Amino acid sequence: xxxxxxxxxxxCTKVEELVSKQEQxxxxxxxLDAQYVHKKWKKxxxxxxxxxxxxxxxxxxxxxxxxxxxxxxxxxxxxxxxENTCSINETAEIGFRWxxxxxxxxxxxxxxxxxxxxxVNAEIIEFYADKFAIRFSEYQDKAVAQDGKPTTWLRDTTxxxxxFKKFVPKPVE
Numbered sequence: 001x002x003x004x005x006x007x008x009x010x011x012c013t014k015v016e017e018l019v020s021k022q023e024q025x026x027x028x029x030x031x032l033d034a035q036y037v038h039k040k041w042k043k044x045x046x047x048x049x050x051x052x053x054x055x056x057x058x059x060x061x062x063x064x065x066x067x068x069x070x071x072x073x074x075x076x077x078x079x080x081x082x083e084n085t086c087s088i089n090e091t092a093e094i095g096f097r098w099x100x101x102x103x104x105x106x107x108x109x110x111x112x113x114x115x116x117x118x119x120v121n122a123e124i125i126e127f128y129a130d131k132f133a134i135r136f137s138e139y140q141d142k143a144v145a146q147d148g149k150p151t152t153w154l155r156d157t158t159x160x161x162x163x164f165k166k167f168v169p170k171p172v173e
Contacts, residue, residue: 021104024129025071029080029167032060032067033131041156044144048156061086067115068167075099079115087114100124107134130166135159 019027038055041048066082079094096112109120122134137159145151 021100021124021127022071024127025132026073028130030069030071030132030164031167032064032162033165034163035060036161038159038161039157040159042154044142044154046144047142064115069112069115069164071098077109077112079112081114125161126163131164133161133163135161 035058036055037058039052041052043049043051063084063086066084068080068082070078070080072078075097077096077098079096080092081094094112094114096115097108097110099108100106101108105124107120107122107124109116109122111119113119118138120134120136122136124132125135126133137157140156140158142154142156143151144154
């Protein structure tokens with residue numbers, strides 16, 4: 001009798017289902033909220049006159065403030081440029097491929113070059129229902145000969161950190 005009462009009560013308990021990061025990304029449209037660039041470049045005496053190790057906040061171009069990223073089923077997505085386009089190549093929607101890897105700690109976004117300028121393989125550094133942030137790096141290897149010494153290889157690194165927020169349409173007045 002007690003066992004059957006327990007079964008009835010436990011079957012009435014609501015179970016909350018966890019929503020995956022993929023589902024959260026697909027449920028919203030996302031806009032760029034802030035971006036930073038960290039440059040670590042070694043002096044090479046030619047193209048880089050001084051050693052650089054600095055991070056700067058990058059202003060979001062006026063034409064990109066209304067751009068949106070939309071993540072869809074089947075690892076398809078779209079960059080929606082909005083009304084203020086940054087180039088004549090931007091159409092109403094520019095498709096890209098995306099996905100999460102490494103137990104949802106990394107994100108890739110391919111073919112979104114109008115938005116990111118490169119294919120992205122990023123670390124997810126922050127993730128909430130209404131915002132997320134990614135960080136990815138570009139590397140440039142170069143050979144440098146200094147003062148008649150043998151050539152050495154230098155690796156310059158540029159790291160991008162991008163913060164996205166859930167798009168909330170402005171109310172129509």
